Amino acid sequence: MKTEGLDSAEIEAQAAADASTRTRVARSILQHGPSTANDLAVRLTLTPAAVRRHLTVLLETGEVKSREQRVYGPRGRGRPAKVFELTDTGRGNFFQAYDRLANDALRYLQAIGGDAAVEQFATTITEPIAERFEALVPEYDTRAEALVEALTQAGFVASLKPLSTGVQLCQFHCPFAHVAAEFPQLCEAETKAFAVLLDTHVQRLATIAHGDGVCTTHVPRPVRSGAEFERKSV
Numbered sequence: 001m002k003t004e005g006l007d008s009a010e011i012e013a014q015a016a017a018d019a020s021t022r023t024r025v026a027r028s029i030l031q032h033g034p035s036t037a038n039d040l041a042v043r044l045t046l047t048p049a050a051v052r053r054h055l056t057v058l059l060e061t062g063e064v065k066s067r068e069q070r071v072y073g074p075r076g077r078g079r080p081a082k083v084f085e086l087t088d089t090g091r092g093n094f095f096q097a098y099d100r101l102a103n104d105a106l107r108y109l110q111a112i113g114g115d116a117a118v119e120q121f122a123t124t125i126t127e128p129i130a131e132r133f134e135a136l137v138p139e140y141d142t143r144a145e146a147l148v149e150a151l152t153q154a155g156f157v158a159s160l161k162p163l164s165t166g167v168q169l170c171q172f173h174c175p176f177a178h179v180a181a182e183f184p185q186l187c188e189a190e191t192k193a194f195a196v197l198l199d200t201h202v203q204r205l206a207t208i209a210h211g212d213g214v215c216t217t218h219v220p221r222p223v224r225s226g227a228e229f230e231r232k233s234v
Contacts, residue, residue, distance in 0.1 A: 033172025063090035
């Protein structure tokens with residue numbers, strides 16, 4: 001931040017503007033998952049140089065971390081681009097107060113009802129997603145695509161990545177990550193719900209709650225279409 005020739009009021013205004021922009025950068029990573037500086041520049045209509053300046057500050061404060069971008073298929077010349085993802089500290093800036101309240105509520109529920117009560121509550125969390133999913137099934141070629149849309153509408157920012165063995169369901173944001181870190185029943189209930197909705201065994205590979213950058217779930221082939229699922233159910 002250049003402050004030469006500015007009075008104290010102007011310096012404070014510039015600092016506030018920079019802080020606001022850094023919040024926008026962090027929120028964009030929160031909503032879209034690990035991102036390159038160019039990704040962020042396009043989404044936020046900033047120059048890549050400006051984005052990198054703000055990312056440098058976020059790295060220094062421990063709110064984001066960087067790694068080389070994973071390349072699938074043939075790799076071109078040069079080093080892979082860096083991608084930036086939020087740390088627990090970065091996510092905490094957005095959800096800390098709500099997480100504390102949710103954790104306190106679940107601890108109380110566990111104290112009076114035991115683990116079974118927490119598991120039952122975790123199951124209810126998936127019910128709105130299941131209802132949204134069933135309404136979306138007719139609009140998509142596969143049930144996996146309908147689930148991605150249902151999750152995205154619920155704030156999980158999901159996508160599918162094709163694999164030779166099926167597809168990988170990615171969730172770039174988890175509204176319950178800090179709570180699920182203490183109460184893994186939330187992740188377990190979600191995985192069970194995926195298996196029921198997709199009518200296949202699924203395998204959870206990584207979770208944001210356990211410190212991974214993205215929640216990933218392997219969905220093996222075949223991923224049947226909604227019409228095929230209906231024929232089986234009749």
